[in-house]
Amino acid sequence: MRGDMEPRLQQFVRTVLLLHICWLWSVQCLSVRFTNQQSLYVIKGQNLILQAQIELLDGEHVAKVTWDHAAKTSGKTSTIAEFPRKISDERVTLEQQGATLKINGYQAADAGIYTVTVTDQSGLRRSAQRTVQEYLAVHHVSVMVNVSHLVLHCMETWGTEPTYTWLHEKVVVTEKVGHISADGTSLYVSGTFCGHFTCVVSNKLGHSSATYTAEACESTNRSTTAVVVFLLLILTLVVAALVFILWRRRRRLYNRRERLREPYEETL
Structure with missing residues (x-):
């Protein structure tokens, strides 16, 4: 019994000392966060990917990572994945030692708040949350x-x-x-x-x-119509002037021919 208590006591003392050092030097021994704190919108049928940023001090390592989901519709909270344990749901996978959660074929029931909790080897725990919502189409404009x-x-x-x-x-x-x-x-x-x-x-x-x-x-239609009518009138006048000029030129040539023909006929 005493042999079992000594490792636990040592671990407790080590944890207390580590926390005291972190507080004294204002050092974050273990931290977990999402780089983007805004809600994540996912299109139905596509993959949901959540990636947490886990930071540790030198010599520390992650002992356990747990992902919990609080459903938007029912509000029920359940653990959907753990590292290093296996996952029962085939749609859910964990990568990068539990830091990345992937859910295949996103459905409306997958919306809600996702909480990732990281525990290091000394028992220190840190959590972060992110809200996931379904990407909806535009309606009723x-x-x-x-x-x-x-x-x-x-x-x-x-x-x-x-x-x-x-x-x-x-x-x-x-x-x-x-x-x-x-x-x-x-x-x-x-x-x-x-x-x-x-x-x-x-x-x-x-x-x-x-x-x-x-x-x-x-007003716009009328002005456009007036411009068109004016252009047509100008075009009509130009065409009429050209026709008149051509007519006069032809008339002069005809008169010249008549004058030349008369003296020639008299000599005969």
Whole structure:
């Protein structure tokens, strides 16, 4: 009994001393973290990969790594993988001595909070968490308008990482039409508020759009028609002038021939 207690006592003393040294010198003996703390979005059917950064002091080593999953739908927490133990779920694999978790064929039930807990040989434990969500397609795009301020607002229901593109009469909006907000959701019209304004929202899974129809751009149509009519009138006048010049030239040549013919006939 005494022989079993001595190794445990030595390990306890060693752990206490190590923690005291870390506290005294402000050294992080063991640390684990994710380089990106933002939520990870995964497309359904693709692979979920979580990679933790584990840092140890020289001479230390990882004794155990545990991955826990708190489901988003049910809130139930379960251990899905351990290192160095084997994993029962065929979809789950661990790499780099437990630092990297890979789940094949991501499903909606895999969403939630993932916690990785690392234990070193002295029993010291550190944990880190990251939220995983399903990457969703764009749905239900709509456009609202503030006529008094000439502002159009584009809204989308739940798509992941949406990007916004504005069109006016099926052409990408230019500075002549207006300027777009930094997030792309709003269009501030600086030109004539007329015609069709379309907001296209897209992400990795596709796109959807909505159109706001203002009054028809009559002034633009009229000016275009006037220009066309004016050009046709100018072209008609030019053609008429050319025809008249050619007619007069031909008439003069005919008169000359008549004059030359008359003296010749008298000599006969």
